[in-house]
Amino acid sequence: MYFSRLIIVVIFSAFLVACVNKKEKTKETSKEVEVKKPEFKNKGHELVYKMTQETGSYQDLLNLKDIVFNYTYRTPDKKEDVSIESYIFNGELSHGTYLKHERTLPSLTGKMEQGYNGKNFWLKIDGKEITDNAAIASVSFTRKTNFYWFAMMQKLLDPGINYQYLGEKSINEKMYEVVKITFTSANDEPSDTYQLYINPNTHLVEQFLFTVVSKNVTDPILMRVEYEKINGVLLTTYRKYTKSNWEATVINDTWVEEITKDIKFNQGLDKSLFSN
Secondary structure, eight states: OHHHHHHHHHHHHHHHHHHHHHHHHHHHHHHHHOOOOOOOSSHHHHHHHHHHHHHOOHHHHHHTOEEEEEEEEEOTTOOEEEEEEEEETTTTEEEEEEEEESSSSTTSOSOEEEEEOSSOEEEEETTEEEOOHHHHHHHHHHHHHHHHHHHHHHHTTOTTEEEEEEEEEEETTEEEEEEEEEEOOGGGOOOOEEEEEEOTTTOOEEEEEEEEGGGTEEEEEEEEEEEEEETTEEEEEEEEEEEBOTTOOBSSOOOEEEEEEEEEEOOOOOGGGGOO
16 A cells, blocks of 8 residues: 555656646747847837838748749830849848840840859859959849848848938828938948838838939939738738939839749759859
């Protein structure tokens, strides 16, 4: 009888220890997955953070590994670039195979392929490497721009970004929260300015102003965007832009369109694709 009771006590004690260990492990696990809010610099920073809670963060893109999609860039004269874009998010590796390139390096006839391997930009026409400095500078701009427009909303919490809340503004009888974005650059070189118009109900950026200092464009351009949810991430799969002023008033009602289709994440892309 005593032996039986002893066995019961031992088993019950082991059960309690297991429960306690499980509880402690659960607490540890919850601590590991808990994502803390950043310390906000100001209201503008907080609004951008809320936006990324809707669109997904850059970490969400990193979790999806890579992407392949069809991209069309169309100007008002109906000339187009049509490319198959491939990116690896870790390192922002970028590759484009062009089915049409009527806007980017149109003087180079033939099948165009361009890429960025994390260190260098490169260009091939019909499989032959092109090393002309002006052409490589064009590739650098295109690879950086295409990637940034795709991932911009997720990248707006990157280090080195400055936020300034400019207040509320009504545009076409619709109220927006306005946030100015600037970028800290090396050696205090001039950098672009963005002005985000955030819908206070959806927390999404519906349009924004931007400059392109590297192309000597310091007057604002107005970009309007439409979103699509894919693999849990909100992406601006349709974008269009035109000339504007700093009040977001359209100056020239002719638009450049950017269309993203056939998005496929996590394709197991090999890094060799991005090297020439």
